[in-house]
Amino acid sequence: xxxxxxxxxxxxxxxxxxxxxxxxxxxxxxxxxxxxxxxxxxxxxxxxxxxxxxxxxxxxxxxxxxxxxxxxxxxxxxxxxxxxxxxxxxxxxxxxxxxxxxxxxxxxxxxxxxxxxxxxxxxxxxxxxxxxxxxxxxxxxxxxxxxxxxxxxxxxxxxxxxxxxxxxxxxxxxxxxxxxxxxxxxxxxxxxxxxxxxxxxxxxxxxxxxxxxxxxxxxxxxxxxxxxxxxxxxxxxxxxxxxxxxxxxxxxxxxxxxxxxxxxxxxxxxxxxxxxxxxxxxxxxxxxxxxxxxxxxxxxxxxxxx
Ligand SMILES: Cc1cc2nc3c(=O)[nH]c(=O)nc-3n(C[C@H](O)[C@H](O)[C@H](O)COP(=O)(O)OP(=O)(O)OC[C@H]3O[C@@H](n4cnc5c(N)ncnc54)[C@H](O)[C@@H]3O)c2cc1C
Numbered sequence: 001x002x003x004x005x006x007x008x009x010x011x012x013x014x015x016x017x018x019x020x021x022x023x024x025x026x027x028x029x030x031x032x033x034x035x036x037x038x039x040x041x042x043x044x045x046x047x048x049x050x051x052x053x054x055x056x057x058x059x060x061x062x063x064x065x066x067x068x069x070x071x072x073x074x075x076x077x078x079x080x081x082x083x084x085x086x087x088x089x090x091x092x093x094x095x096x097x098x099x100x101x102x103x104x105x106x107x108x109x110x111x112x113x114x115x116x117x118x119x120x121x122x123x124x125x126x127x128x129x130x131x132x133x134x135x136x137x138x139x140x141x142x143x144x145x146x147x148x149x150x151x152x153x154x155x156x157x158x159x160x161x162x163x164x165x166x167x168x169x170x171x172x173x174x175x176x177x178x179x180x181x182x183x184x185x186x187x188x189x190x191x192x193x194x195x196x197x198x199x200x201x202x203x204x205x206x207x208x209x210x211x212x213x214x215x216x217x218x219x220x221x222x223x224x225x226x227x228x229x230x231x232x233x234x235x236x237x238x239x240x241x242x243x244x245x246x247x248x249x250x251x252x253x254x255x256x257x258x259x260x261x262x263x264x265x266x267x268x269x270x271x272x273x274x275x276x277x278x279x280x281x282x283x284x285x286x287x288x289x290x291x292x293x294x295x296x297x298x299x300x301x302x303x304x305x306x
Pocket of ligand 1: 047048049050051052077078079105106107108109110124125126127152153154159160161162167168171175184185186187213
């Protein structure tokens with residue numbers, strides 16, 4: 001379903017993010033996760049695109065498999081990094097033919113260990129990709145006459161590439177002005193950062209839905225990985241203190257992280273968030289426990305009380 005229709009008919013959306021599996025074994029465990037999370041009836045799920053397009057085929061395969069074999073609505077991520085116009089066109093054509101309704105348009109993480117040069121990319125910033133998808137939409141190739149719905153990324157604590165936060169907001173506004181339908185944020189651990197970001201977007205004249213990215217800390221290793229991947233993410237002292245009290249007990253740390261994320265979700269719902277997007281890391285347990293803690297049986301049930 002086109003995201004405009006999703007947001008029009010649902011005051012609060014719930015969505016899950018997966019990454020494409022690299023081996024047959026991890027694929028099986030991911031499909032198990034997907035089956036378990038399907039019962040929550042998320043409004044959509046999204047599938048990441050490896051740094052530098054490294055999972056181009058795997059992302060496509062997973063998106064099509066989800067679409068064909070489950071009741072879920074998959075949104076593929078697509079990035080500027082390492083791509084020429086013709087490649088992006090080919091990818092969009094395949095998704096259009098497969099009846100995929102939406103795309104998350106991103107700058108993309110640069111590939112590691114290569115002599116990558118940004119200047120070789122056809123699209124320098126996500127805004128250029130959004131503009132290109134809009135042009136593609138006008139070509140009439142997509143079965144929906146509006147073409148793809150388009151999402152973009154937002155960074156409540158700021159993107160490390162642009163320390164000037166006023167300028168960064170201009171860049172975000174540009175993505176929306178080029179035609180983005182919604183914003184999904186980087187993970188954060190302090191809701192004040194998200195709520196202030198939402199206010200700043202409003203002041204900048206950004207009116208599209210902004211959905212909050214949530215990822216619970218489940219271990220010390222997961223926290224270190226998040227600090228690396230979501231560069232600049234702030235780990236509040238309150239959370240760190242609670243984790244420290246666990247004295248390296250992995251189960252206790254997981255409970256603390258999930259409790260923290262559940263409290264974040266509860267507070268976001270109180271603050272009329274437009275949607276919550278769970279970074280699942282292809283596991284279902286943490287997300288299930290957050291839903292249980294919120295007393296939510298499935299996404300459609302939640303919105304009745306929103
Ligand atoms: C929800 C979400 C999902 C993600 N999924 C993936 C994924 O699947 N694959 C992947 O590789 N990465 C993914 N990422 C990471 C993301 O691609 C990187 O963080 C990237 O550095 C920023 O992406 P962007 O779309 O915001 O890029 P952009 O909007 O292009 O911004 C990147 C930087 O360029 C600056 N900028 C933008 N426009 C201009 C301009 N006109 N002039 C000068 N500077 C400008 C911005 O301020 C920012 O600092 C994801 C991030 C998020 C939040």
